[in-house]
Amino acid sequence: MYIELIKKSFLQQFTYRANALLTLFHSCVSLFISANVWKVLYSYQYEVSGIYMYEMLTYILIGQLLKIIVRLPISTYIGNRITLGNISIDLIRPINLKWAAMSTCVGKMLFSLSTTGLPMIIIATARWEIATPTTLFQWLAFFSSVILSVLLYTTLEYIMGLTTFWTKTTFHLQWIINSFFTLFSGSIIPLWFYPNSIQKIASYLPFRFFIFEPINIFLGKASHQEALFINLGQITWLMILLIIEQLVWNSVQKSITIQGG
Numbered sequence: 001m002y003i004e005l006i007k008k009s010f011l012q013q014f015t016y017r018a019n020a021l022l023t024l025f026h027s028c029v030s031l032f033i034s035a036n037v038w039k040v041l042y043s044y045q046y047e048v049s050g051i052y053m054y055e056m057l058t059y060i061l062i063g064q065l066l067k068i069i070v071r072l073p074i075s076t077y078i079g080n081r082i083t084l085g086n087i088s089i090d091l092i093r094p095i096n097l098k099w100a101a102m103s104t105c106v107g108k109m110l111f112s113l114s115t116t117g118l119p120m121i122i123i124a125t126a127r128w129e130i131a132t133p134t135t136l137f138q139w140l141a142f143f144s145s146v147i148l149s150v151l152l153y154t155t156l157e158y159i160m161g162l163t164t165f166w167t168k169t170t171f172h173l174q175w176i177i178n179s180f181f182t183l184f185s186g187s188i189i190p191l192w193f194y195p196n197s198i199q200k201i202a203s204y205l206p207f208r209f210f211i212f213e214p215i216n217i218f219l220g221k222a223s224h225q226e227a228l229f230i231n232l233g234q235i236t237w238l239m240i241l242l243i244i245e246q247l248v249w250n251s252v253q254k255s256i257t258i259q260g261g
Contacts, residue, residue, distance in 0.1 A: 001095060002103040009107025020115045027064060027116050028123065034060050034188075035128070049192055054129040055219050056190075061124045062215050063187055065117050070149045070210050072105035074098075078161030079170035098158050098245075131219055138220060141227040145214040148234035153210055155241040162245075165252045180205070186212030206237040 013020065035057055042053045051059075078101055081087045090097055124130065133139045160173050167173070182188060183198075184207035191199055191212050202208050213230045216222045222230060 002099055005100060005103035006107040006110070009104045010111050011107075013108055013111035020111070023112065024116045024119055027120060031060065031064055031120055031124065051190070051192055055131050057124070057128045058131040058219060059190055059215050061120065061128075061130065062218055063211055064120060065113075066146065066149070066211050066214060067187060068112050068117050069109060069146065070153050072102065072109055072150070072154055072157060074101045074105055074154055074157035075160035075164075075170045075174060077101045077105060078158070079164040082161075082164045083168065098154075101158070101161070102154055133218060133220065137224060137227075138217060141222075141224075141231065142214060142217045144231055145209075145217055145227075145234065148231060148238065149210050149214055152206060152234055152238050152241065155238060155245055156206070159241065159245050159248055162248050162252050181207055181210065184208055185210045186215070190215075206241075209234045209237060 038056050038060065039053070042048065042056065046053055078087070078097070081090060090100065093100075133142060156177070160170055160177060163173055164170050184191075184202045184205050186208060187210075191202055191208060194202070209230070213222070213234075217227045217230060
């Protein structure tokens with residue numbers, strides 16, 4: 001059933017071809033603006049804080065791809081259905097609300113990955129020197145980290161979506177979470193270059209596990225032991241968020257109100 005939802009969501013995106021072209025254009029422009037900014041910063045030296053120019057360019061590319069893969073807009077999907085009243089139908093269907101929302105968003109993500117992510121990889125690898133993992137362990141640790149990142153971010157998004165039952169909008173909470181994501185995930189500036197005080201704060205939050213730590217593994221900046229600790233940290237945070245999710249869901253079921261329709 002969930003595979004069918006993924007397929008239908010993927011095929012539905014072909015209706016919006018112009019939007020796909022504009023998204024590709026925007027992503028490529030953002031990629032090359034970021035690359036040129038870092039090239040200027042590296043113009044007088046080839047290495048900064050142990051990070052070489054080609055590694056920084058790789059970081060930018062993988063970061064763009066991970067934002068497509070990891071950031072599934074589940075809170076927006078659920079929030080819209082609550083606002084419109086369609087959630088009343090979802091709650092009586094014999095499917096899990098979270099996995100149905102995730103399947104729909106995964107279909108959109110796969111479309112974006114094929115129409116935006118793949119062209120970016122081709123263009124970037126043709127123009128830049130790109131670093132790749134040199135061992136099988138690196139590849140396995142990286143892919144497992146990405147999968148855990150998706151599950152972790154999905155759970156966080158789902159919790160945000162459920163709060164719409166009380167707030168009737170996801171805007172305010174999304175704005176706060178997105179601000180923390182931008183600051184602490186390393187999606188714009190890698191945590192390597194942050195002051196020690198900010199790095200310490202980031203170490204206590206889950207956001208670094210979404211973008212920074214998977215790329216850290218990909219580039220070989222994390223040892224085997226550190227890579228395992230990264231995966232363990234992601235699993236720990238996932239368990240914490242799953243507990244919070246269950247508590248929120250139990251509370252939501254006691255105070256559901258349907259609006260819209």
